[in-house]
Amino acid sequence: MIAIMPASIDSTADAPATRDLIAGLEKGLQVIEAFDQERARLTIAEVAQRTGLTRAAARRYLITLVHLGYMRHENKLFSLTPMVLRLGQSYLHSARLPRIVQPLLYRLAYSLEEAASAGVLDHDDLVCVAAVSAGRLVSATLQPGTRVPAYCTANGRVLLASLPQDEVERFLERARPEQMTGHTIVDKERLALEIGRARAQGYALVDQELELGLRTIAVPLRNFRGETVAAINVSVHAARIAADSMVERCLPALLKIQVEMSALL
Template identity: 40%
Template sequence: MVEDPKRSTEFVEALAKGIAVIECFDAAHPDMTLSEIARRVGLSPAAARRSLITLSALGYVGSAGKRFFLKPKVMTLGSGFYFAARIDEILLPELRQIVETHGDAASVAMLDGHDVIYIAHHSTQRARRATAVVGARYPAHATSLGRVLLAGLPKSELERYFARVEPKALTSRTVTDKNILRGLIEEAGERGYATTVDQLDYGITALAVPIRNAEGRVTAAVNSSGYSGLIGPDQMVTDRLGDLRVAAGRISAAAARTPALSAALNG
């Protein structure tokens, strides 16, 4: 049985609280009061205040009146991984090639809990829609990337996912029924790809394939997405599946030669 890291005597709770405070800011909550932060993170006002004082002293958080906001220094926390994993050298060229060939947008993501987190993205799209910038995270059940990644989980982990997740509707077409979702994920595993239409946001049709490590385990996924009014899932499979699989293979091979990226994907 794997030990829960949070129960370890070496787990630093104060550090975890500080990171949680940073993570509670998003597009819907760009600045908040102390009480709002404490409520979102699930901390007492005193604990949230101590974290904010520390983060402010380190230059990660600023304040104006009674409201707190993130400062640009926060971006350095992710840039270390970006450069160490050579995202710009390994992943972006593949995504640029996909977009150059097919237009629209392409991304690479990993599974993080019940969400996918984007580690690389390239796009020619300018329309207002859910943004797949590096570091963005979205519910796995509503994305082609997420369904491919869930399909690659060991059976016990997939069962744990379904036992804990409560799928939310992001559009009127988002699949939230667990039985239907389970069937779609199983289908993605059998086919080796997943497609979605208007699941995460209206106007998005996407196709994703898995990226595997040397042992064949699914560690990440790459996708191509377009505007639903211009391309459907069947056409996307016909036009883009082959190129996505080639890109996934090249990314897998390159990652095996890059220690930081390999460790991150296999982590």
């Protein structure tokens, strides 16, 4: 996946008229998004199945993407090329949020000597837009451009908590939580409680729900109008810092950055 624009979960609001949409561009992006970590190489038939296109249409889109350099073709299998990264980098280089948050994220990470990252919602996923490791490689998911489910991450939880309640309810209705680890909360009633807890206390603490060993605490980032536009977190290895200690050690620093960011956004 490469679309990383901040977005509300409710994608039906202010939908454009069909006549204003370019169907070919939409379908071409769907073809690119058909490839992921589990499906790095696909046949024409597999792309057609994943996108809902006919086999003939999928073939034309794939050939076009090969011609443009976004795809390679070998032994009847297609795969993405590094050129696709240009699409995500265009956002990271042009968007205001990553440029503003990166210096403060750097200061946060090195003051605590822990990894830190910032993320935004893209439909039901959390997408990382900035990250600093401070010399501690805690998780490969803490890299700009990575996409993970929002329901089992601290950044995702505080962003979900910032949505109107009716949007949260719609998210929970369509969510299909997977047991990422033995700690992952998959019961929707418990998820609703955790989202409500994050809303009430102003932060979220997620303990090894995305990856074993990954413990994360996050707060929302709000602009000067009080609107939540992103979230920032501190991530540690569970073997080094207890969950209770994270609140005491990391939350004050996160809240300080939160205040500074609100004056800049």
